[in-house]
Amino acid sequence: MRILEVAEASGSGTFEMLRTISGGVAAAGHDVLVALGERPETPPEVAATMPHGVAVELLPWASRGPREQVRAARALRGLIRAWRPDVVHLHSAFAGVVGAIATPPGIPVVYTPHGSPVIRRSDPAVKRAAYRVLEGGVARRARVLGAVSEAEAEVARTLLHAPRVRIVPNGIRDLDADRIPAPVVRPARPRVVVMGRVDTARRPEESAQVLASLRDVADPIWIGGAPRDEAAPLLAAGIPVTGWLPREAALEQLASATVCLHWSAWDGLSLALLEALARDVVVVASDIPANRDVVGGRQVAADVASVTALVRRVVVDDAFRASLVEDQQQIRGRFSAEACVAGWLSVYSDVAATAQR
Numbered sequence: 001m002r003i004l005e006v007a008e009a010s011g012s013g014t015f016e017m018l019r020t021i022s023g024g025v026a027a028a029g030h031d032v033l034v035a036l037g038e039r040p041e042t043p044p045e046v047a048a049t050m051p052h053g054v055a056v057e058l059l060p061w062a063s064r065g066p067r068e069q070v071r072a073a074r075a076l077r078g079l080i081r082a083w084r085p086d087v088v089h090l091h092s093a094f095a096g097v098v099g100a101i102a103t104p105p106g107i108p109v110v111y112t113p114h115g116s117p118v119i120r121r122s123d124p125a126v127k128r129a130a131y132r133v134l135e136g137g138v139a140r141r142a143r144v145l146g147a148v149s150e151a152e153a154e155v156a157r158t159l160l161h162a163p164r165v166r167i168v169p170n171g172i173r174d175l176d177a178d179r180i181p182a183p184v185v186r187p188a189r190p191r192v193v194v195m196g197r198v199d200t201a202r203r204p205e206e207s208a209q210v211l212a213s214l215r216d217v218a219d220p221i222w223i224g225g226a227p228r229d230e231a232a233p234l235l236a237a238g239i240p241v242t243g244w245l246p247r248e249a250a251l252e253q254l255a256s257a258t259v260c261l262h263w264s265a266w267d268g269l270s271l272a273l274l275e276a277l278a279r280d281v282v283v284v285a286s287d288i289p290a291n292r293d294v295v296g297g298r299q300v301a302a303d304v305a306s307v308t309a310l311v312r313r314v315v316v317d318d319a320f321r322a323s324l325v326e327d328q329q330q331i332r333g334r335f336s337a338e339a340c341v342a343g344w345l346s347v348y349s350d351v352a353a354t355a356q357r
Contacts, residue, residue, distance in 0.1 A: 001030045001352055004083065006076065006099045008037040008061060013196070013271040014092050014114040017148075017170055017340075021089075021154035023051025024341030025348070033083055035076055037061030037095065061094075067100055076102035082090050086352040089146070089344075092132065093117050096138040109357040110347060113141035114203075115268035115290075116155050136160045143351045146344070149269040151289030166347050169293075171271045171340030174251075174278035175332050181255065181279055190218040190258035193281075195250070195272035198226035198241065200233065200265070203286075207263045208237040217315050223253045255279040258321070259314050262291060263307060269293065277332040280326045284311050294335070299324060307329045 003025055007018045018034065026032040033055045047056040059075045061068055067092060080088065080103055089110045090099035096111050103109050117131040139145050139162035147153035148170045156162040173179055192214055198204050209235075211220035222234055225244040234241050242253065254260065260276035260283050267290035274294070276283045284307060285291035287300040301307035314321050333339070 002085045003030055004033050004085035004088045006035045006095045010085055016271055018091055019051060020337050020342050022054045026053035028345060035059055035079055037072060072098045073102040077337060087348045093135050093208055096289055097134055100138045100141045107141040108351045109141060110144050110146050110351060111138050111151060112146045118159050132159060144347055146347055149290050149293045151293050152268050168343035169335055171335045171337045172271060172274045173337040175274060175336040176338050184255045191256060192218045192220045192261055192311060193254060193257040193261045194261050195254055196224045197226045198224060198230045203263050203265050204230055205233040206304050208233045208239055208302055211239050212237040213308050214311060217312060223250050257281045259284055259311050261311060274335045277328045280322055280325050282314050
């Protein structure tokens with residue numbers, strides 16, 4: 001098969017999943033071309049960071065305005081006509097809108113929201129309604145909407161009215177059976193970390209409140225950076241923020257932690273949770289469907305007071321913490337890169353065969 005993967009090139013979890021999927025599909029013997037929208041935050045020499053066997057084309061997506069969308073759609077359409085893929089996989093809403101416009105009707109499309117914008121509670125209702133119209137059109141245009149979690153699939157069915165939904169959970173290489181990281185010696189004093197971009201989805205004001213209230217039992221730190229001034233509440237509360245780190249350095253920081261706090265307002269399926277599972281760092285998360293899909297009911301909380309109490313118990317109660325680590329070890333195989341790639345190969349094969357018929 002010839003698979004065209006389309007996404008923006010940023011430092012996000014979506015981009016990391018794109019690398020995992022494209023590399024796995026190429027390793028399975030298929031031709032893979034990745035079309036990347038080049039953004040201001042695009043990593044330098046991004047093509048060199050892609051896995052072996054994956055070809056890369058950069059497209060002009062410097063911003064998300066209408067003019068840029070038209071330019072990107074024209075460039076992508078020319079690429080599709082020249083390369084003639086069997087399947088086009090669109091990753092995220094922006095790539096979905098551009099790709100749905102650019103892909104000719106005869107070529108099957110798979111669309112993955114990676115956290116649909118229609119569930120962003122911080123956006124005004126009018127803006128969410130507009131997203132719902134645009135993304136709903138993409139969902140109905142796609143041969144399959146490939147959701148990364150049951151929570152994302154439910155949004156696709158109920159809000160986007162996607163007629164055909166398949167679930168392929170995100171997976172990471174560190175959860176492949178032969179690549180689980182070796183245990184590390186953690187500091188004597190526990191650490192509570194938050195991993196990833198500081199933005200409204202991660203509720204930095206409330207996260208700062210939780211982290212600051214735990215200083216008597218643990219050292220808090222946020223591993224990641226902010227696009228603008230989103231980290232201001234954390235800095236005002238005295239919470240260290242590392243800024244953007246190389247991936248290996250960020251994972252090394254995570255491995256030394258006792259708890260990974262994931263206080264998200266919305267999500268698709270966060271890679272931060274999976275990276276914590278791989279390192280036996282206990283995940284404590286907000287009680288939203290995407291987080292429950294990963295860690296179940298014992299490790300989620302509904303409000304600031306209850307999540308603070310839960311993190312504190314994990315830190316001070318050794319037996320409780322050990323039981324949660326054991327639970328995580330039982331479920332983490334579901335989120336391996338091997339399982340993820342196998343799932344997408346099944347989707348691509350089915351979609352391509354249906355198109356041929």
